[in-house]
Amino acid sequence: xxxxxxxxxxxxxxxxxxxxxxxxxxxxxxxxxxxxxxxxxxxxxxxxxxxxxxxxxxxxxxxxxxxxxxxxxxxxxxxxxxxxxxxxxxxxxxxxxxxxxxxxxxxxxxxxxxxxxxxxxxxxxxxxxxxxxxxxxxxxxxxxxxxxxxxxxxxxxxxxxxxxxxxxxxxxxxxxxxxxxxxxxxxxxxxxxxxxxxxxxxxxxxxxxxxxxxxxxxxxxxxxxxxxxxxxxxxxxxxxxxxxxxxxxxxxxxxxxxxxxxxxxxxxxxxxxxxxxxxxxxxxxxxxxxxxxxxxxxxxxxxxxxxxxxxxxxxxxxxxxxxxxxxxxxxxxxxxxxxxxxxxxxxxxxxxxxxxxxxxxxxxxxxxxxxxxxxxxxxxxxxxxxxxxxxxxxxxxxxxxxxxxxxxxxxxxxxxxxxxxxxxxxxxxxxxxxxxxxxxxxxxxxxxxxxxxxxxxxxxxxxxxxxxxxxxxxxxxxx
Amino acid sequence: xxxxxxxxxxxxxxxxxxxxxxxxxxxxxxxxxxxxxxxxxxxxxxxxxxxxxxxxxxxxxxxxxxxxxxxxxxxxxxxxxxxxxxxxxxxxxxxxxxxxxxxxxxxxxxxxxxxxxxxxxxxxxxxxxxxxxxxxxxxxxxxxxxxxxxxxxxxxxxxxxxxxxxxxxxxxxxxxxxxxxxxxxxxxxxxxxxxxxxxxxxxxxxxxxxxxxxxxxxxxxxxxxxxxxxxxxxxxxxxxxxxxxxxxxxxxxxxxxxxxxxxxxxxxxxxxxxxxxxxxxxxxxxxxxxxxxxxxxxxxxxxxxxxxxxxxxxxxxxxxxxxxxxxxxxxxxxxxxxxxxxxxxxxxxxxxxxxxxxxxxxxxxxxxxxxxxxxxxxxxxxxxxxxxxxxxxxxxxxxxxxxxxxxxxxxxxxxxxxxxxxxxxxxxxxxxxxxxxxxxxxxxxxxxxxxxxxxxxxxxxxxxxxxxxxxxxxxxxxxxxxxxxxxxxxxxxxxxxxxxxxxxxxxx
Ligand SMILES: [Zn+2]
Numbered sequence: 002x003x004x005x006x007x008x009x010x011x012x013x014x015x016x017x018x019x020x021x022x023x024x025x026x027x028x029x030x031x032x033x034x035x036x037x038x039x040x041x042x043x044x045x046x047x048x049x050x051x052x053x054x055x056x057x058x059x060x061x062x063x064x065x066x067x068x069x070x071x072x073x074x075x076x077x078x079x080x081x082x083x084x085x086x087x088x089x090x091x092x093x094x095x096x097x098x099x100x101x102x103x104x105x106x107x108x109x110x111x112x113x114x115x116x117x118x119x120x121x122x123x124x125x126x127x128x129x130x131x132x133x134x135x136x137x138x139x140x141x142x143x144x145x146x147x148x149x150x151x152x153x154x155x156x157x158x159x160x161x162x163x164x165x166x167x168x169x170x171x172x173x174x175x176x177x178x179x180x181x182x183x184x185x186x187x188x189x190x191x192x193x194x195x196x197x198x199x200x201x202x203x204x205x206x207x208x209x210x211x212x213x214x215x216x217x218x219x220x221x222x223x224x225x226x227x228x229x230x231x232x233x234x235x236x237x238x239x240x241x242x243x244x245x246x247x248x249x250x251x252x253x254x255x256x257x258x259x260x261x262x263x264x265x266x267x268x269x270x271x272x273x274x275x276x277x278x279x280x281x282x283x284x285x286x287x288x289x290x291x292x293x294x295x296x297x298x299x300x301x302x303x304x305x306x307x308x309x310x311x312x313x314x315x316x317x318x319x320x321x322x323x324x325x326x327x328x329x330x331x332x333x334x335x336x337x338x339x340x341x342x343x344x345x346x347x348x349x350x351x352x353x354x355x356x357x358x359x360x361x362x363x364x365x366x367x368x369x370x371x372x373x374x375x376x377x378x379x380x381x382x383x384x385x386x387x388x389x390x391x392x393x394x395x396x397x398x399x400x401x402x403x404x405x406x407x408x409x410x411x412x413x414x415x416x417x418x419x420x421x422x423x424x425x426x427x428x429x430x431x432x433x434x435x436x437x438x439x440x441x442x443x444x445x446x447x448x449x450x451x452x453x454x455x456x457x458x459x460x461x462x463x464x465x466x467x468x469x470x471x472x473x474x475x476x477x478x479x480x
Numbered sequence: 481x482x483x484x485x486x487x488x489x490x491x492x493x494x495x496x497x498x499x500x501x502x503x504x505x506x507x508x509x510x511x512x513x514x515x516x517x518x519x520x521x522x523x524x525x526x527x528x529x530x531x532x533x534x535x536x537x538x539x540x541x542x543x544x545x546x547x548x549x550x551x552x553x554x555x556x557x558x559x560x561x562x563x564x565x566x567x568x569x570x571x572x573x574x575x576x577x578x579x580x581x582x583x584x585x586x587x588x589x590x591x592x593x594x595x596x597x598x599x600x601x602x603x604x605x606x607x608x609x610x611x612x613x614x615x616x617x618x619x620x621x622x623x624x625x626x627x628x629x630x631x632x633x634x635x636x637x638x639x640x641x642x643x644x645x646x647x648x649x650x651x652x653x654x655x656x657x658x659x660x661x662x663x664x665x666x667x668x669x670x671x672x673x674x675x676x677x678x679x680x681x682x683x684x685x686x687x688x689x690x691x692x693x694x695x696x697x698x699x700x701x702x703x704x705x706x707x708x709x710x711x712x713x714x715x716x717x718x719x720x721x722x723x724x725x726x727x728x729x730x731x732x733x734x735x736x737x738x739x740x741x742x743x744x745x746x747x748x749x750x751x752x753x754x755x756x757x758x759x760x761x762x763x764x765x766x767x768x769x770x771x772x773x774x775x776x777x778x779x780x781x782x783x784x785x786x787x788x789x790x791x792x793x794x795x796x797x798x799x800x801x802x803x804x805x806x807x808x809x810x811x812x813x814x815x816x817x818x819x820x821x822x823x824x825x826x827x828x829x830x831x832x833x834x835x836x837x838x839x840x841x842x843x844x845x846x847x848x849x850x851x852x853x854x855x856x857x858x859x860x861x862x863x864x865x866x867x868x869x870x871x872x873x874x875x876x877x878x879x880x881x882x883x884x885x886x887x888x889x890x891x892x893x894x895x896x897x898x899x900x901x902x903x904x905x906x907x908x909x910x911x912x913x914x915x916x917x918x919x920x921x922x923x924x925x926x927x928x929x930x931x932x933x934x935x936x937x938x939x940x941x942x943x944x945x946x947x948x949x950x951x952x953x954x955x956x957x958x959x960x961x962x963x964x965x966x967x968x969x970x971x972x973x974x975x976x977x978x979x980x981x982x983x984x985x986x987x988x
Contacts (some may be wrong), residue, residue, distance in 0.1 A: 041584055045807045047577065047685040048564045048586060050718050080803050082852075084829055091806035144811075273852035275861055278689035278800055280719050 005202040005240060007233045008210050009168050010121075010160035011225070012197040013175050014153050015185040016128060017060045023127050023152035024051030024094065031191055035133075035145035043150035045089030050279045053078075057125055057152040058101070060184040062285065062293050064154055065102030065123045067178055067300055072290055075282035076101045078125075081272045086144055087129040095155075097274045100124035101283070107158075107178070108302050109170040113316055115302075118171050119159030126153045154185070160199060160210065165229045168198070172222050173324070177301035180326040189221050196225050200232040202240060211236075212246040216260055218253045228253040231260055304329060312342035321350045327364035328353075331371055338375030344382075348374060352392060356399050368402035377405040389462050390414035418465045420472070423456070426464065427472045430455045438477050449473060484509040485646045486969060489555045489703040492649060496554045499543065503536035503554030506649075507598055510556040514600070514647045522622050523632075523642040525561050526569060527601040532556070535598045542596075551706055553596025558648035560639045561602040562609055563589050563694075564683040572685045573607040573617040573635075576836030577814045586683025587715045588652060588694050595710045600648055603638025607838045608805065609659055609687040611635050612910045615901055616840045623897070624666060625970035626936055630894040633663030633910075639697045640667040644970050650707055651697040656687050657793055658890070658914025660695045661926035665889035665939020668928045668965065670704045670956070671697045675947050676921035677722040680715030686804040688797035689720075691918040700966040701927060701957040705729040708949060724947065732950035733957040738775035740955060741882045744768050747786035748887025748913045748941070756891035756913075763930030763938040764888045767959060771886075774958050781882060783874035788867050789916040790908060795851045795864035801841075802848030808836060843904065868919050875920040879945045884955050887913050889926040889939030917943050925952045928965035937965070 022029055025042035042049045065072060077099040080092040105120035130149040134142050156175060162168045176194065179185040187194050196219040201211040214232060219225045232251075239246055250269075251260040264270070299307075301323040308319035323329045328349060335345040357364060377398065381391050386409055397408045409415055417423055430452055431438060440448040449470075456469045484492065484506045495501040511529060518524060539554040564570050564582035566589075571577045585593070592599070606616035614622045614637025622637045624630040625645040632641040636653030640663035643651045653660040655673035664671025672695045679694040686692060696707035712726035749756055749764070756764075772778045810816035810832030817831035837845070851860040878885055890910050900907040917924035922943055929940035940959075944952045960966055 041582075044812065046564075046582065046584075046813070047570070047572070047580070047807070048582070048681075048683040049584075050682055052717060052719055082803055082806060084806070084809065084826075086809075086811050086825060089807060089812065091809060092803055271854045273803070273849065273854075273857075275799060275803070275852050275857070278720075279686075 004205055005211075005233075005237050006205050006207075007163055007229075008160040008201050008203070009162040009164075009229055010199040011158045011162070011168060011171060013156045013172070014195040014197075015156070015175075015179050015187065016193040017057055017152040017154055017184050018186050019054060019056045019060060019152055021054060021056075022150040023054050023057045023125065024150055027150065029151050033147055035143070035147060038147040039149070043089070044146055051094060051277070053280060053283070054152065058283065058285070059293065060152070060182075061101050061123065061125050061154050062290065063182045063184055063297060064156065064178065065105065066290070066294050067182055067297055068102070068105040068107050068120045068123060068156070070102030070105030070120060070123055072102055072285055073099050075099065075284045076124075077282050078277040078280045079274045080277050081274055083270060083272055085129070086142065087132050087149075089130065089146065089149060093127055093129065094277055094280070095126035096124035099282075101285075107171070107174050109167070109174040110302065110305070110320075111167050111170045116167065116170075118161045118167075121157040121159050123154065123156050126155055127151070128153045160201065160213075165226045165233070168229050169222060169226050172196070172225060174302060177324065177326070181298055181300050181329075183298075192220065195220055198225055198229055198232075200229055200236065202233065202236045212248050214246070214248070215250045216253050217250060217263065224253055224255055227255075227258055228260055231258065235260070301326075301329070304333075308342070312336070312346075314342060314346050318346045318350050321354070322346060325364055331364070331369065331374075334371030335374045335378075338371050340375040340378040341382075344378045345374065348378070348395065352395050353399070356396065367399050369399050370402050373398045373402060373405055380405055380409065384416060384418060384465055384467070385409070386414055386416050387462060387464075387466060390416065414463065416465050417460055417463045418468060420468065423460070423464050423468055424472055426456050426459050427469065427476055430459065431473075431476055441477060483513070483646070485513045485556070485649065487649075488699045489552055489649050489706055492555055493551050493706075496543070503539040503543075503598060504533070506554060507532055507536040507556055507600070510600060510646075510648060513645065517625070517645050517647055520623060520628055521625060521641055521645055521647065522620050523603055523638040523645065523647060524558070524601040525571065525573070525604050525619055525638070528568060528599050531568075532598050532600045535596075539596050539598070550595040550710075552650070552710060555597055556600045556649045557592055557597040558601055558603050558639055558642045558651040559589065559599060560605050560636050560651070560653045562605060562654050562685045563602075563652060564685065565589055565599070565602070568602065570602070570685070571619070572609070573605040573619065574808075574836065574838070574841070575618040575815055576808045576833070577685075578618075580814045582683070584683060587680035587717065588711050589683065591710050591713075592652075597650070597710070603636070603642055603651065605638055606635035606659075607841050608685070608801070609635040609654055609656055609692075610801070610840050610844055612658070612662055612907050613895070613897075613900065614638060614663070615897065616838055618838055621897060624894045626668060627894070627934075630896055630936070631666065633666030633890070633894060635659040635663075636671075636697060637663045640664050640669055640671065643667070643669045643697045643699060646699075646969060649699070650703055652711075653695060653697050654684060654687075655693050655695055655914075655918065655924075656691045656797060657918050658911040660697060661889050661914050661924055661939065661941060662911060664697050664926040665928075665937065665941075666894035668931075668937030668968065668970065669697055669699055670701055670925070670927045670966070671695060672704050672708065672925045672949070672952070673917070673923065674708065674712060674949050675722070675923045676918075677718075677720050678726070678923070678947065678949070679711045680713075680718040680721050682715055682717040686800075688800040689804060690800060691793075691797060693918070701953060701960045702730065702733055704925075704956075705733055705953050708953075712949075722947070727950065729949060729953055732953040734954055735958050735961050736775050737771060737955060737958050740771075740776040740884065740951070742768065742771045742776045742778045742955070743781035743878060743882035743885045744778065745786070745878070745885050745887045745943075746780055746782040747784070747916075751891070751909070751912045752787065756888050757893065759930070759932045760888045760891060760893065760938050764886070764940055767929040767940045768886060770959055770962055771955065774962070776955070779882070781878050781885065783871075783878055783916070785867065785870040785874045786916045789871060789919055790912060792864045792867045792871070792919065793915045794847065794908065795860050796868065798844040798848030799851045799861050800848065802845045802852065805837075805841070805845060808833065810836075840904070871916055871919045872921075875916075875922060875943075883945075883951050884948070885943040887941050889913060889941040893932045893936035893938055913941055917941075922946060923949045923952055925956055927956050927960060929959070929963070930965065
């Protein structure tokens with residue numbers, strides 16, 4: 002089957018979440034009325050000039066350094082020319098020959114194995130406007146320039162991925178990194194993360210890469226995985242039947258689940274890149290690099306490794322916990338409050354995610370605080386409350402935060418650990434169910450569970466189950 | 481007593497300060513001259529008389545209240561139509577920008593307004609500043625006030641002609657390859673293109689961004705220094721703007737040149753074995769003689785790579801222009817081809833640009849597009865950029881020996897209308913002495929240094945070190961003090977369309 006080895010490269014375009022645009026002072030907030038966050042600069046009026054937003058450089062540097070890139074000094078902005086109504090100047094300010102960063106790598110985990118994906122370059126560019134195509138109109142399109150000039154970070158990988166699964170792991174790693182660095186919201190449904198893929202196949206054992214096909218119009222992880230899988234299949238079929246593949250750009254059709262030809266190398270776009278004369282070369286000094294490097298947070302991959310190696314969590318739990326920056330930070334802070342890692346992980350990957358899903362919420366929308374969770378875990382460990390009660394308390398913490406011990410009091414959930422009090426209930430239950438006692442004596446362990454259940458029911462779940470067990474065995478003379 | 485508009489800005493400043501004249505009176509005299517000559521000169525594309533009257537009255541009222549006003553408050557100003565003016569149509573001499581009304585002022589326009597200058601109108605120019613005669617304007621030809629059958633030079637031809645005809649007092653132009661200095665030379669006025677970055681380009685419709693620079697066209701050197709005081713300074717909206725503070729340039733105006741080293745550039749005097757016109761060469765050598773008499777040490781210097789300036793310029797400038805002009809596509813502003821004629825957006829682009837741009841602009845867009853194309857970039861644009869570096873090095877070396885470099889501004893005096901329109905290369909060569917200065921990003925200046933036997937002014941070019949405007953002004957001022965060229969006013973009298981036209985009178 003695996004006669005061909007695919008090589009996949011990905012370009013990720015991420016909108017950076019700076020407050021203002023990359024070359025003017027307009028706000029970047031989403032959701033505003035069309036064409037209200039614009040000025041002559043981002044509308045490309047005659048005579049206006051770009052001025053680089055230093056914060057964008059700061060954000061891009063974070064990403065470049067987090068991906069172990071070498072910083073190009075000076076880095077140069079260039080104009081990429083093409084005519085399209087979403088591009089008010091009919092060129093896009095981007096970087097090509099001297100991008101901000103290059104020759105980096107990112108580590109990703111696929112099936113428990115770590116793989117290093119090369120980063121070819123990381124560079125800054127401006128986003129285009131948004132085109133709207135109203136149905137009712139006479140074939141006219143509308144342009145919303147609010148997005149024109151929003152900063153984009155483009156991350157270009159080497160063609161180091163060999164399967165759709167690796168491509169997926171890489172995209173996850175990139176998204177996690179952007180979220181951990183706090184430089185992009187990564188909301189795919191808002192187009193804040195967009196992709197282009199390249200796929201080539203070569204016979205197994207061959208070292209030279211095959212004919213490269215680029216795929217555009219990939220707006221979700223699902224689209225990338227689908228398109229990459231489809232291309233691997235299509236190219237294998239073609240090679241099998243002796244067809245010559247052409248170097249081309251193809252478009253992914255989400256509905257059909259297939260790629261279709263867009264243009265070949267012969268008709269390839271000539272962008273006529275040349276250095277942007279209105280911007281001076283970007284000099285990043287050692288001090289700036291040093292400061293950003295020192296402030297870099299621990300990235301998902303490193304954190305995941307620490308969770309499995311130091312805290313003994315499973316790969317699965319560690320993967321879930323680090324997959325979301327808010328979740329990961331919550332875990333870290335809960336552990337820092339003294340809670341055992343395993344218990345904290347169980348709560349967060351279990352009940353917490355279940356409640357999020359149920360409420361359709363994002364992690365940052367809840368009121369759960371690390372201190373509260375740590376205290377709750379402590380109460381359970383001390384035997385102050387039992388598991389069902391703990392779930393109830395957790396639900397309250399999730400909804401409105403607060404102190405677990407007060408919630409326990411308020412809901413009357415404190416566990417009964419008083420031997421005398423429980424003994425009374427146990428005696429009553431034994432009296433009421435002589436048949437169960439008899440079955441137990443016949444060796445049916447199941448019967449004991451039934452009796453425990455009866456005690457719990459009578460105490461409305463508050464009795465300490467361990468104590469109930471002990472007392473029952475003592476009374477009816479088992480084990 | 482000559483008419484108020486025949487005076488210089490500094491003379492008017494004095495009169496206004498002493499309340500011997502009002503800004504309204506100065507404006508009226510200027511407008512009267514415009515009415516008198518404009519039919520034959522066609523220096524203006526648009527007159528802003530109402531706004532000018534408001535501005536002049538405001539200046540007079542402020543003065544009446546005893547306010548301390550800037551030196552040039554109340555002085556009439558003409559703007560090349562390349563400067564964006566808030567609420568006032570800005571066409572850049574092109575059909576494609578017909579009807580475009582900018583919602584903002586260029587930085588220099590703001591500075592002029594703050595200094596109380598009175599905008600009388602927007603002047604004609606070669607379309608998108610591409611040309612050396614103002615014959616490439618989409619809106620008609622401007623004439624040289626010294627001889628209406630000749631060109632005023634270009635691309636800031638309207639500004640130079642208006643200053644020379646006293647239909648303005650001061651004017652602004654832009655200079656990408658000589659577009660201030662060459663028309664100043666052809667019209668017998670003073671033009672200064674400062675160091676690249678000394679004046680903000682914000683709001684100046686871009687031609688070739690790495691070469692474009694704003695400057696003033698004035699009747700004498702002192703006015704030029706006063707205007708530079710208004711225009712120069714840092715602007716955070718222009719990333720290439722120089723942060724160093726601008727000095728008071730009038731302090732450089734002294735009448736001796738002791739210790740100054742002046743180098744006559746060999747390559748300015750001849751190009752590829754062909755010398756400049758005889759009378760031009762003689763006037764320039766006479767000027768060097770004069771510098772010597774004023775105490776300067778004079779010599780000759782060769783900058784061999786200047787011989788490549790024209791080919792290098794005609795790769796770099798069109799390349800940048802092809803990109804800068806890409807935005808004129810009919811989508812947002814300016815001209816758009818009639819809708820029924822265009823089936824889709826691509827056709828709309830094509831027809832809009834085909835109708836909207838004139839032949840010279842199209843020629844340069846094609847040149848530039850070609851030079852940037854895949855497979856040609858290294859051989860053309862990149863190579864040109866490297867040679868540009870060599871030209872800069874030549875200048876650096878020359879400035880180790882000399883404080884200023886001199887030569888003619890243009891190899892000839894103003895040529896006849898239509899003489900070079902069919903021969904682009906001949907037209908391009910009229911900028912052979914000015915283009916290298918833009919390559920180096922250096923300050924360059926033109927001032928009158930004589931007249932040809934047929935009465936046309938000859939321009940002397942001075943080139944300084946980066947930020948060396950003061951040395952230029954000092955040399956120019958000292959030289960000017962020994963001549964009366966700057967006091968002569970254009971005086972052509974011509975019959976045009978059966979109408980007698982007095983273009984200007986002598987004021988001296
Ligand atoms: Zn803006």
